[in-house]
Amino acid sequence: MTGFVTAGDRELVDHVASVPLVDHHVHGAFAAGLSRADFEQSLNEASPDPIPDWMTQFDSQLGFAIRRWCAPRLGLPAHAPADEYWARRSELGDEQVTAIFLGGAGVSDWLVDTGLRPATILGPAEMSAASGGRGHTIVRLEGLAEQLATDGIAGRDYADVFRARLAEAARGAVGVKTIIAYRSGFGIDLSRPGEAAVREAAGRWIDCAGPAEPRLEDQVLLRFGLHAAVDLGLPIQVHTGFGDRDLDLRQVDPLLLLDFLRTPQVAAVPVMLLHCYPYHRKAGYLAQAFHNVYFDVGLGVNFLGARSLDLIAESFELAPFAKQLYSSDAFGPPELHYLGSVLWRRAIATTLGGWVDAGDWSAADACRVAAMVARDNARRVYRLP
Numbered sequence: 001m002t003g004f005v006t007a008g009d010r011e012l013v014d015h016v017a018s019v020p021l022v023d024h025h026v027h028g029a030f031a032a033g034l035s036r037a038d039f040e041q042s043l044n045e046a047s048p049d050p051i052p053d054w055m056t057q058f059d060s061q062l063g064f065a066i067r068r069w070c071a072p073r074l075g076l077p078a079h080a081p082a083d084e085y086w087a088r089r090s091e092l093g094d095e096q097v098t099a100i101f102l103g104g105a106g107v108s109d110w111l112v113d114t115g116l117r118p119a120t121i122l123g124p125a126e127m128s129a130a131s132g133g134r135g136h137t138i139v140r141l142e143g144l145a146e147q148l149a150t151d152g153i154a155g156r157d158y159a160d161v162f163r164a165r166l167a168e169a170a171r172g173a174v175g176v177k178t179i180i181a182y183r184s185g186f187g188i189d190l191s192r193p194g195e196a197a198v199r200e201a202a203g204r205w206i207d208c209a210g211p212a213e214p215r216l217e218d219q220v221l222l223r224f225g226l227h228a229a230v231d232l233g234l235p236i237q238v239h240t241g242f243g244d245r246d247l248d249l250r251q252v253d254p255l256l257l258l259d260f261l262r263t264p265q266v267a268a269v270p271v272m273l274l275h276c277y278p279y280h281r282k283a284g285y286l287a288q289a290f291h292n293v294y295f296d297v298g299l300g301v302n303f304l305g306a307r308s309l310d311l312i313a314e315s316f317e318l319a320p321f322a323k324q325l326y327s328s329d330a331f332g333p334p335e336l337h338y339l340g341s342v343l344w345r346r347a348i349a350t351t352l353g354g355w356v357d358a359g360d361w362s363a364a365d366a367c368r369v370a371a372m373v374a375r376d377n378a379r380r381v382y383r384l385p
């Protein structure tokens with residue numbers, strides 16, 4: 001993976017180009033059968049609607065970055081027009097395109113959130129087979145709760161069954177994830193609810209939930225799931241910031257987690273703030289303020305394209321370097337799994353390289369910090385082999 005930066009310290013550029021990444025928050029690539037309409041819709045995170053016919057989502061920072069960095073991997077010139085890109089992609093076929101991009105990302109470990117549309121996307125084992133990297137599972141708490149509702153678990157048994165199933169699921173996982181951001185936001189009381197309140201809320205929810213797709217929005221049960229995960233002790237990934245408009249972006253500022261983070265039991269568990277954009281500077285503050293708080297700027301990196309240089313530079317402000325992790329947060333098109341890696345490597349080489357050139361950092365320190373964020377921090381926190 002070369003050519004992503006033209007100048008700078010040679011030792012650092014070579015190191016950043018080749019260091020294996022742990023992608024600590026990612027979703028599967030599409031299994032197959034991707035239409036251009038679905039592809040373009042996947043380049044818009046915030047809206048679930050089809051792209052209007054008077055525009056193309058290729059005309060965005062993400063679309064330009066795909067034409068710049070992904071086109072050459074398919075044998076096209078950089079900046080190849082969108083129609084040529086799509087024609088070449090179709091000619092190669094989904095399977096080959098997936099192998100090219102997943103294999104090209106230089107990722108040694110994928111920590112896969114299996115909670116979102118698992119039928120149409122690759123699971124951890126399939127991601128591993130397509131890329132050569134290892135796949136690991138992250139358990140989504142709200143998905144586990146919704147399975148209990150689907151199974152019609154009685155309200156009086158809910159807490160015990162949830163804890164047992166969470167412990168069971170955790171045996172094959174390296175962490176858990178909450179999407180409480182999507183269900184209530186952080187502007188609620190996030191303290192641990194009492195057992196009687198959980199019994200009552202579960203009875204109410206499961207009695208009322210439709211059997212097909214129960215959606216957990218009850219605040220008591222959301223809080224219960226979160227604290228059950230705290231008791232478990234595995235790293236807890238928390239969606240914060242940028243996401244689709246199903247969430248209220250005003251309610252997912254990580255600073256709203258302050259009371260939760262001040263809870264003594266929570267301080268014993270790694271809390272992994274995901275995405276964070278546009279609140280990444282606040283996440284950096286929390287990572288300095290709490291020893292158990294970590295963060296990434298995944299998702300934003302891909303969507304900001306050429307502007308991701310500044311996003312990554314800003315992520316290197318307050319947060320100690322031991323508290324930052326790499327993530328692509330790719331979902332769907334395997335271009336996103338590849339692009340996250342390319343843009344991150346480019347920004348790290350450029351940003352840290354600039355500090356080396358200015359005499360602020362040594363090249364050896366820059367290489368060491370790049371490896372911490374690329375893989376070492378994630379290996380330590382998730383206890384990866």
Ligand SMILES: [Zn+2]
Binds near residue numbers: 027113
């Ligand atoms: Zn995600």
